Amino acid sequence: MxxxxxxxxxxxxxxxxxxxxxxxxxxxxxxxSRRIDLLGVNDSEIVAVELKVRDWRRALQQALSxxxxxxRVYIALLNKYVHRVDVMWFRRFGVGVFAVxxxxxxxxxxxxxxxxxxxxxxxxxxxxxxxxxxSRL
Amino acid sequence: xRVYYRLGxxxxxxxxxxxxxxxxxxxxxxxxxxxxxxxxxxxxxxxxKPYFIxxxxxxxxxxxxxxxxxxEVKKSFQILARAYSRRVSxxxxxxxxxxxxxxxxxDCWNTELIEELAGNVIDFQKRITQPPSQQTLVDYAKILGExxxxxxxxxxxxxxxxxxxxxxxxPWYQISLRVAKQSLNRKGATPLYAVICTSKELLLxxxxxxxxxxxxxxxxxxxxxxxxFNEKEEGEEYLQGFVKLVEALSERSKPVYNLYGEYFSxxxxxxxxxxxxxxxxxxxxxxxDAAPGARILKLYYLELNHGKVSETVARTFFTYNxxxxxxxxxxxxxxxxxPSKEHTEKVSYLFDKxxxxxxxxxxxTTHFKEQEEISRVDLAEIIKRLNxxxxxxxxxNAQLYNIPYTHLLKWSNVLSNKSKN
Numbered sequence: 001m002x003x004x005x006x007x008x009x010x011x012x013x014x015x016x017x018x019x020x021x022x023x024x025x026x027x028x029x030x031x032x033s034r035r036i037d038l039l040g041v042n043d044s045e046i047v048a049v050e051l052k053v054r055d056w057r058r059a060l061q062q063a064l065s066x067x068x069x070x071x072r073v074y075i076a077l078l079n080k081y082v083h084r085v086d087v088m089w090f091r092r093f094g095v096g097v098f099a100v101x102x103x104x105x106x107x108x109x110x111x112x113x114x115x116x117x118x119x120x121x122x123x124x125x126x127x128x129x130x131x132x133x134x135s136r137l
Numbered sequence: 138x139r140v141y142y143r144l145g146x147x148x149x150x151x152x153x154x155x156x157x158x159x160x161x162x163x164x165x166x167x168x169x170x171x172x173x174x175x176x177x178x179x180x181x182x183x184x185x186k187p188y189f190i191x192x193x194x195x196x197x198x199x200x201x202x203x204x205x206x207x208x209e210v211k212k213s214f215q216i217l218a219r220a221y222s223r224r225v226s227x228x229x230x231x232x233x234x235x236x237x238x239x240x241x242x243x244d245c246w247n248t249e250l251i252e253e254l255a256g257n258v259i260d261f262q263k264r265i266t267q268p269p270s271q272q273t274l275v276d277y278a279k280i281l282g283e284x285x286x287x288x289x290x291x292x293x294x295x296x297x298x299x300x301x302x303x304x305x306x307x308p309w310y311q312i313s314l315r316v317a318k319q320s321l322n323r324k325g326a327t328p329l330y331a332v333i334c335t336s337k338e339l340l341l342x343x344x345x346x347x348x349x350x351x352x353x354x355x356x357x358x359x360x361x362x363x364x365x366f367n368e369k370e371e372g373e374e375y376l377q378g379f380v381k382l383v384e385a386l387s388e389r390s391k392p393v394y395n396l397y398g399e400y401f402s403x404x405x406x407x408x409x410x411x412x413x414x415x416x417x418x419x420x421x422x423x424x425x426d427a428a429p430g431a432r433i434l435k436l437y438y439l440e441l442n443h444g445k446v447s448e449t450v451a452r453t454f455f456t457y458n459x460x461x462x463x464x465x466x467x468x469x470x471x472x473x474x475x476p477s478k479e480h481t482e483k484v485s486y487l488f489d490k491x492x493x494x495x496x497x498x499x500x501x502t503t504h505f506k507e508q509e510e511i512s513r514v515d516l517a518e519i520i521k522r523l524n525x526x527x528x529x530x531x532x533x534n535a536q537l538y539n540i541p542y543t544h545l546l547k548w549s550n551v552l553s554n555k556s557k558n
Binding site: 031032033034057061064065068089093114115116117118120 | 538
């Protein structure tokens with residue numbers, strides 16, 4: 001039987017990657033009626049990552065909403081499925097791409113979002129702040 | 138075309154009042170009417186809009202879980218059951234069970250139950266929106282065996298008691314028909330409509346549709362409720378079946394309404410549908426086994442696909458598609474408060490200010506405009522516009538924003554086929 005890694009295992013690897021790059025990470029962060037898979041926050045920026053094993057279209061769909069509250073937005077896929085991605089769409093919408101196998105590879109860098117909704121950003125930061133406070137207790 | 142919005146909760150009062158020019162009338166579920174006997178007549182009189190009462194009798198014959206909260210039948214349904222029938226009340230409150238077909242029919246008809254239910258369901262609709270003082274007067278006159286004229290305007294039409302039947306061989310078909318016919322004796326001067334509450338499968342059975350029309354021909358009009366029928370998700374054959382049912386029932390120029398309808402129902406007015414009811418931006422479709430009542434969701438109506446989307450989807454779509462921003466009077470008035478011309482800021486501001494009342498107001502305003510447009514143009518033009526909307530959705534990559542739109546083409550195909558026949 002082929003052992004296909006789950007989104008959860010992708011998440012763990014991405015989390016380690018973001019932490020090693022100076023981010024504090026949060027999973028399943030609420031954004032109105034949905035949740036952002038993984039959020040990385042440091043002193044100067046918010047990074048959002050949408051994780052999918054192979055479905056890049058669905059990941060892109062969710063990433064577009066994430067651009068309303070995060071400075072840089074990525075999707076992460078299993079490395080062996082990354083060749084299926086049509087990069088044109090990601091360039092057009094300003095979404096970056098990570099490929100994950102044993103390591104995390106940055107395939108396409110994400111530009112800074114120019115479509116941030118201030119109220120959504122505040123809500124996400126407030127959630128992150130509350131979570132951080134709770135973890136300190 | 139007449140659209141009656143269902144009064145889902147007392148909290149919707151302000152929306153009904155603020156946007157009273159954007160709809161025809163109000164549909165009121167009998168359990169809500171029973172629960173607020175003092176508030177409702179005042180609300181109805183202040184609003185001054187036409188209305189009808191949905192007797193919701195079907196709910197007593199479905200799994201009671203739909204009307205149970207905290208292990209008790211909801212108070213509003215307890216009150217309603219008492220108003221309808223002592224037997225029904227005993228069954229659901231004491232025996233904790235729903236009505237079954239044997240309660241009405243074993244070796245012979247249970248005429249006592251049928252007469253009691255039919256009479257009380259009609260009387261309830263006639264009197265529940267009368268002011269309390271008027272109700273007392275009517276009661277007193279009844280004791281004296283006299284008829285007095287009711288002062289406040291009653292419902293547009295009465296609905297006969299009804300139950301869901303899955304097919305014509307389902308015993309509930311005969312029961313529903315029998316109880317509905319019994320109520321004909323009690324209608325008085327107000328038109329009495331029969332409710333055809335059935336399954337989607339019946340829409341594919343042409344002889345069955347014809348028999349329904351014949352069996353129910355004594356009624357002044359009809360209300361259709363195809364349980365779970367979702368105009369956007371059904372296949373073309375079901376949509377065609379729905380149009381055929383409307384055509385069959387309206388053949389003798391009798392009014393036909395859809396109890397839960399959306400944009401496609403509005404278009405079906407071209408084939409004889411007089412109107413429909415629905416919630417304000419919810420319940421464009423409903424299953425008989427869904428829990429009665431309104432769901433309070435903040436959904437935004439998009440004219441582009443004639444459907445509603447979540448706030449996240451709406452914010453994202455408009456952020457990337459500035460030209461599509463809604464120009465209705467509700468959205469425009471919010472945007473006028475913002476001096477900035479920067480697009481993302483506008484979209485952000487619009488949805489920050491879009492509370493439940495305004496989001497419902499936007500829906501009522503936009504859907505009213507759609508109804509007016511449908512009334513103004515012919516079928517060929519509607520088909521043309523549906524095709525244009527489909528192509529626009531495709532061009533804007535609507536699926537990328539999680540906006541469904543394939544139903545537009547489906548509707549267009551169904552209407553094209555009908556117009557060719």
